[in-house]
Amino acid sequence: MDAMPAPVRHADPMVPRPFRITRVIREIDGVFTWRLAAVDGAPFDFRPGQFNMVTQFGVGEIPVSISGDCRRPETLVHTIRAVGPVTEAMQGLRAGAIVGIRGPFGRPWPIDAAIGSDVIFVTSTIGLAPLRPLILEVLHRRQDFGKVVICYGTRGIHDIMFEEDLHAWRARFDTNVHLTVHSAPSGYRGRVGGVAAAIHAARIDGPATVAFVCRSEALTRQAVNTLGERGVTPDRVWVTLERNMKCGIGLCGHCQFGPSFMCKDGPVYRFDEIEALYSVREF
Amino acid sequence: MVNIVGLEDTLAAHPFAADMDPDVLRTIAGCCSNAIYHPGDYLFREGEPADAFFLIRHGQVALEIHVPQGAPIVVETLEDGEIFGWSWMLAPYTWSNDARANDQVRVLKLDATCLRRKMEADRALGYELYRRFLPVMAQRLASSRMRIVELATEPRPIRARPKG
Amino acid sequence: MQHVGAEPPDPPALRHTADRSRRIALDQCAAAPNADASRMPPAPALLTRDGLDALLAALHADGFRVLGPTVQDGAIIYDDVVRVADLPVGWTDRQDGGSYRLERRDDTAVFGHTVGPYAWKRFLHPPLLRLWRAEPGADGVEIATDAHAAQPMAFLGVRACELQAIAIQDKVFLHGPFVDPHYKARRQGLFIVAVNCGQAGGTCFCASMQAGPKAEAGFDLALTELADGFLVEAGTARGAVLLDRLPHRPASEEEQQQAAAIVAATAAQMGRHIPDAAALPALLLGNLDHPRWDAVAQRCLSCGNCTQVCPTCFCTNVTDTTDLTGATDRTRRWDSCFAVDFSYIHGGAVRPAPRSRYRQWMTHKLASWVAQFGTSGCTGCGRCVTWCPVGIDITEEVAAIRAAPAPAAAAPAAPQSPP
Known part of the structure; x- marks a missing residue:
């Protein structure tokens, strides 16, 4: 060969x-x-x-x-x-x-689903990478949306990625950035805690909000629940899931998740579409 | 001189006291005072007697753990509308961590000795306070557990090897 | 009598490569199965046994690589065939859960066997395939792919369940948003001579899956073996054209009735059954936490035999290999959802337990496949039952879950189709 x-x-x-x-x-x-x-x-x-x-x-x-x-x-x-x-x-x-x-x-984030609504982005560490193009696009088309809130968590203050972007977004009057870290040295003035606390602090109109979530699968459920406490129901929460995609085109079978192949039918899903299978262990 | 009526209104406006029975509110208000802390001030320190608990009106409070061989670590920050400090409810009534003001912090401070005495005398009052504290404690515990999950499941990045 | 146990034999080296480069007319490449169904069916014909040799010769003359059943390593193996004598004349098989034996027949039937461990997928979706080769070049890297084999294939002796399997893999590889160019190249111009089964095997249940035993569509020619010849039906125009070149005569009314009776007898002979297969998606997806998954996991060895012999399983993995010149080959090979690594992502496998892997395979095959491709992934060929080393029987597993389903209220909602 x-x-x-x-x-x-x-x-x-x-x-x-x-x-x-x-x-x-x-x-x-x-x-x-x-x-x-x-x-x-x-x-x-x-x-x-x-x-x-x-x-x-x-x-x-x-x-x-x-x-x-x-x-x-x-x-x-x-x-x-x-x-x-x-x-x-x-x-x-x-x-x-x-x-x-x-x-x-893969299926892109459905940006049009959020037109006219408040938008909240929920993510942590490297999860900001797949959300970044969407955040940039939402900010390009800023007038199409209500409030824009970015909740971003990292392990510590040295683990914050895309700091330049975060500074730029934070400097805008039309965008709220809730940065949170799990721990910080004494004297740090920022928020310390989980992303859930940042969601609770976000100034959004829950029932008129669309959420885009990119967390590890272990934390996705918590994010959805916390958003639910703020009135953002699962039919307005978009999440990304993760499997070991090998071919990217739905032909190798590795990323199968119930009726979908994540590489072509995902990795972005509306949470209510996958909620039932998501809770089945080892599925 | 502290104005008791004014404090009762301030207390009633805090989420902790939402829908509280007016009699209970009045009783608690009797143990209550306003306090202001400046950035860097300690609200309490580990090992000191836990003689109060706090309702934050404005500002950010950092809960810190003292590390013997280094600077203290902030493990959580709390903001407007939140409460903190439960060591006052549990013997031996000493603080298990530090609390420090990150900016100018206005709080309602509830005198623990006063409250414990009233709760012993009035079990219904005790029940009411426990009923308001427990969900906050449970939520903080659950969230701490999820934070452990997050830290435990985050892949450990491989550091770049130095060239040569 | 030969016994090969329950282990599929090693694939023989594929013998035909570049040395056969004859091309066939374009119209043969382009013909789609049943494209001319409106002009069908011409009256069935009768082909003698010599006529079958003529069919083989005609296919070779037209430039096809002709593949058909042969006897090798104690099993029916699909391989290159030139003449009728290469076929399993006078052989039959006896199959049950975890057991397969070839036996001599007391006649000289050519197709008196059922399906063996090979499925036609190995020729359309090869077990091992180089996807590309990259070499250092002027622009940094030069990437090239192998030319697709110019020689079209003809399959002889394709059973109804296998026609269904090919139709299912067509949906996977040709009719989604992305097309597998390798499958497409092999599939184009494929000439299919189907055979209606004259007997059912011990693990057959194609009748339950509405996949047989009669070949209904997807063939160029279909044969039914009678006592002294073959009843032939043409399924496409090019099938009819080829038939015209063979020595044949119109089949008599009696011969047509005989053929119909043979298929009916086979349908009544199925060794296994899955009643009401249409209800399987709701049943299985409503029972994802059924205790039966634990029970089957006690027996399952996670060997993946079922996925390798299954005519519709299509999962693959890729491996990159390098050589000293700095070139990289990416090779695709069949994979199996029974391998722990199959679902590995950083941190661990999504399905570490054999229980979840068996559940994944079976619920995909019988349930989520329907949402994905509009058809069950099972054709009732019975290979997974026969070739399972411990005799796990998909029909038995379905029956066990069906006998004690979870209460409807406790079952999660059946998922919707992918959005």
Whole structure:
């Protein structure tokens, strides 16, 4: 199997497109952001919430949500946490390196579902990455929405990602940022506690609010419950779930979740659609 | 001189006292006083007698745990409308952590000795106060557990290896 | 009598590669099954046994790689066939939970067996496939794919349950938002000669799944083996064209009745049953915490045999391998939801317990498949029953849950279709 087959240019969804890393940004310990440009120069169109399958040649392929601005398709942005062998190898790549991209895949955040409503974003640590394109787009179209609140939690004050964005968003008069950390050194003036407390503090009109939640699955239920206490019912809560997507196109079976394949029918779901199966253990 | 009637109104406006029976309110108000703390002030410190509990009217209070070999760690902050301090209810009535004002903090401070005496004498009053404290304690406990889950399940990032 | 136990034999090396490069006319590639159904059906014909050899020869002459049942390693194995003598003439099989035996027949029937451990999916959806190769190049990296085999395939001896399996995999690989180009290339131009089963195996239940035993659609030609020849029906125009080139005569009324009686007898002979299969999605998804899942997990070895022999299971994984030149090959291979790693995400597997993995497989096959693809994922072929080393029987598991379902109130609502 080692002879070089004939080069073919085609729209085979299993073949990656070469992209060049143009810049590497260290976010926090073990988390880095890549800015990428297609080697063929073509723009990369996507919608907030979609993900790519990212290949480091010779190492492997992983799903990574897109964290850039969908209005700037000339630059693809991925934020990656080194937690396994592939992501650890990726952490060693420098600007100029070539990686493979397949995508965009998956169901995007339904931004139109929030038009005319208050919007609350609930997330923590690297969960801000998949929400960032949506937040940017909501702020682009700020007049379409009511209040905009961002609840973002991290482990400590050195684990805050996208700090520049958070500062910029916080500086806007039309956006509320509730940043919370689990612990901080004495004298820290910010909020310390769980994301749930930030949701409780958010100034939103619950029954007229749409929530976009990106937390680990262990915490998604808590976020939905806390939003429920604020009057945001599950039919207005959009969450992302996580399975081990391998093909990204619904053909390999790995990310099956009941009647859906997360890679094409998700990873964004309205919580009431999945509530029953979500509570079945090991499903 | 503290104006008791004014305090009763202030107390009634706090979420802790929402829908409270006027008689109970009046009794509690008798143990109540206003207090103001400046940024950095301690409201109480670990090991001191727990002789009060606090209803925050304005401001942010940091609950800190003293770490013998380093700076104290803030583990939770509380804000307008919240209550804190339950060591006053449980023997030996000593604070188990520090509480410090993050900014200018206005609180209603309830005298614990006064309240404990009234609660012993009036079990219905005691029940009413426990009924209002327990849900707050339970919610804080549940939220602390979820915070443990969050910290325990967050993947441990692999640090970049230094080059060379 | 041969005994192969309950382990599927190793796949033989696929013998035909680049040496056969004859092309066939484009119209044969483009023909879709049943595209000409309105012009059908022409009157059934009778083909002699010599006529079957002529059919094989005609398919070869038209450039097809002809695949059909053979006897290898003590089992019916689909492989390249040239003449009738390559087929399992005079062989039959006896199947039950966890057991498969080939036996001699007392006649020389060509298709007197049922399905073996192989399904046709291995030719349309190969167990091992290179997806691409990347080499260092001028632009950093050059990525190339293998050319699809130019030679179209002809399947001989496809049973009704297998036609249904191919139709199901068509939905998975061709009719979703993304098309598998590899499946598509193999599927295009495929010529299918179906066979109506003359007997049912001990683990067969296609009748329950409305998938057989009569081939109803999706074939070019369909045969029913009679005492002295084959009744042939054409399902497509190109099937009819091919039939015209073979020595045949119109089938008599009596022969047609004989063929119908054979299929009816087979339908009455099914070794297994799942009554009211249409009710399975609600039943199984309403019983996700049924104690039976614990019971079956006590027996299940998580070996994945059922997924490998299943004609509709399609899960795959990919592996990247490198060589010293810096090139990378990405290879796709069949995977199984019974593997712990199948559901692994950082932190652990979503389905660590065998209980949840068996439940995943069975509820997907019989329940969530319906929401995903508008059809059950089961064709009643019985392979998973036969080839399970411990004889776990999907029909028995359904019956056990059905016998003691969870109270309706306790069951979670059946999920909706994907949005």
